[in-house]
Amino acid sequence: MLMAAPLLVVVTSPLHAPAPEWAHVARELLPAHLRETLLLLGGTLALALLVAVPTAWLLARFDLPMRGIFRWALVMPLALPTYISAYTYAAMLGPTGSISVWTAAHWGFRPDIMGLPGLCLVLALALFPYVMLPVRAAFSVGMTPQLDAARLLGARPLRRFGKVALPLARPAIAGGALLLAMETLNDYGAVKYYGIRTLTTGIFRSWGGLYDPGSALRLGLALMGLVALLIWIERRTRRMARQDTAQVRARREKLRGWQAWMATAWCLLVWCAAAGLPLGKLLYDVLQSTGDAMPDGVLSAMGNTLLVASLAALVTLVVAVLFAYRERHGDAGDPAIRLARLGYAIPGAVIAVGVMALAGAIDRQGVLFFTLIGSLGLLTYAFAVRFVAVGTQPLLDGLRQQGAELDEAARLMGASRPRTFLRVNLPLLRPAMAAAATLVAIDVIKELPLTLILRPFNFHTLSTLTYEMASIEQLREASWPALLIVLCGLLPVLLLERSLARSLR
Numbered sequence: 001m002l003m004a005a006p007l008l009v010v011v012t013s014p015l016h017a018p019a020p021e022w023a024h025v026a027r028e029l030l031p032a033h034l035r036e037t038l039l040l041l042g043g044t045l046a047l048a049l050l051v052a053v054p055t056a057w058l059l060a061r062f063d064l065p066m067r068g069i070f071r072w073a074l075v076m077p078l079a080l081p082t083y084i085s086a087y088t089y090a091a092m093l094g095p096t097g098s099i100s101v102w103t104a105a106h107w108g109f110r111p112d113i114m115g116l117p118g119l120c121l122v123l124a125l126a127l128f129p130y131v132m133l134p135v136r137a138a139f140s141v142g143m144t145p146q147l148d149a150a151r152l153l154g155a156r157p158l159r160r161f162g163k164v165a166l167p168l169a170r171p172a173i174a175g176g177a178l179l180l181a182m183e184t185l186n187d188y189g190a191v192k193y194y195g196i197r198t199l200t201t202g203i204f205r206s207w208g209g210l211y212d213p214g215s216a217l218r219l220g221l222a223l224m225g226l227v228a229l230l231i232w233i234e235r236r237t238r239r240m241a242r243q244d245t246a247q248v249r250a251r252r253e254k255l256r257g258w259q260a261w262m263a264t265a266w267c268l269l270v271w272c273a274a275a276g277l278p279l280g281k282l283l284y285d286v287l288q289s290t291g292d293a294m295p296d297g298v299l300s301a302m303g304n305t306l307l308v309a310s311l312a313a314l315v316t317l318v319v320a321v322l323f324a325y326r327e328r329h330g331d332a333g334d335p336a337i338r339l340a341r342l343g344y345a346i347p348g349a350v351i352a353v354g355v356m357a358l359a360g361a362i363d364r365q366g367v368l369f370f371t372l373i374g375s376l377g378l379l380t381y382a383f384a385v386r387f388v389a390v391g392t393q394p395l396l397d398g399l400r401q402q403g404a405e406l407d408e409a410a411r412l413m414g415a416s417r418p419r420t421f422l423r424v425n426l427p428l429l430r431p432a433m434a435a436a437a438t439l440v441a442i443d444v445i446k447e448l449p450l451t452l453i454l455r456p457f458n459f460h461t462l463s464t465l466t467y468e469m470a471s472i473e474q475l476r477e478a479s480w481p482a483l484l485i486v487l488c489g490l491l492p493v494l495l496l497e498r499s500l501a502r503s504l505r
Contacts, residue, residue: 003340003385006354010220019214033202043120044184045177052131055270060139063252064263077274078129079489081446083189084482085126087470088278089113119194125274127183131176138172178234186347188449189467199223203349220350227345285479295477301460309441312383316440320391328399329417344389348450355382379454387443391436398432442492
């Protein structure tokens with residue numbers, strides 16, 4: 001109930017939260033913000049699919065030059081939070097960006113990426129690995145008999161891709177698209193900087209501009225409804241389609257001549273646009289300012305970030321261990337656990353307003369000798385609610401690899417279930433626990449909207465410092481904390497690619 005309480009507060013907000021400005025918000029804000037949210041979501045999904053699916057097909061089915069490098073390099077955009085990619089592209093292709101100024105001086109043309117189409121492109125480039133990874137796995141394991149049959153029937157590679165591979169990979173495409181949609185709906189820094197009105201910015205505007213928490217909670221409820229609709233569509237897509245494939249690993253075809261160079265050029269272009277240009281811009285700005293002192297607040301923000309990430313990882317890991325015990329020795333389909341793990345599917349701003357409303361109600365009762373709002377403990381609790389699913393999944397995967405005979409042997413020797421879990425299961429879960437803590441810590445470091453709403457007064461993390469510097473156009477100074485965030489994110493991304501590559505060998 002502690003993990004699910006903020007979500008329940010948002011769901012029941014019309015029953016307990018007065019909203020004096022709701023008539024204005026529903027009439028003026030909600031239609032425009034919902035329309036632009038849907039446009040951003042549709043544009044980002046369409047562009048990401050155009051990039052991710054052909055790239056996954058090339059990496060899974062063909063042996064092209066530099067494939068070993070592209071296999072991990074094309075996962076690097078996951079280490080770049082969307083707001084950092086948006087800031088770097090704005091610094092290059094905005095109205096006063098370095099590339100825009102150069103093209104205006106030499107060609108008389110000034111590109112401007114600051115708008116809805118530009119943001120769709122930036123988010124698609126930053127998030128396309130969410131689609132590429134599961135689709136690449138689907139193309140690599142399975143489909144071999146079907147594709148061989150199509151080849152024997154005379155189908156050319158493009159026809160085999162469109163008529164056989166794409167229909168069989170539809171569940172993987174739908175699952176990856178759902179993850180991408182969740183990340184798009186969760187974004188705040190990029191949409192705010194590009195001036196796009198989404199439901200997330202509407203929550204911030206209602207909370208901090210209109211001073212109406214009730215309206216913010218209702219907008220959060222609308223955003224939760226949109227998330228639920230997307231989940232329903234994804235599951236409906238899976239249920240209506242039946243794709244049975246033999247789990248035979250793909251035999252990659254050797255590309256030669258112009259085909260090999262075209263495939264390599266495509267992968268190189270995708271990497272440069274998604275990761276090369278943003279990372280190059282960050283490194284350039286940092287190197288240009290190496291003679292100057294590090295911007296004020298970076299070191300303290302780094303310390304605050306490490307403190308919050310460590311606390312959140314510890315608390316989340318404790319909850320994840322309890323969930324893992326329940327799954328192992330209790331009811332594996334416990335609806336309470338499934339409800340509590342919904343937090344990762346809900347945007348951070350929605351969880352933040354739910355936590356704030358819950359803490360405000362407790363503070364008004366005066367039952368505690370301290371104030372919850374503005375405390376580090378409340379921020380840690382919100383992170384645990386948001387990322388408990390991230391911490392639980394590696395533990396559940398690790399438990400599934402432990403045979404039931406271990407538990408049976410311990411029980412025959414007289415050990416109780418808790419003792420069996422503590423003395424047998426838990427020691428074997430140490431690598432999974434380390435992975436879970438690392439994943440949670442990295443997500444905490446990158447999280448922006450939840451941190452902006454719930455952080456203590458005058459408390460900066462690397463993400464909030466990057467956002468505030470970029471919002472006042474100190475983009476060069478913002479490159480310092482942004483680069484630190486990216487470096488922190490590279491480790492789990494490379495580990496993810498390594499584990500995926502091992503599973504596909």
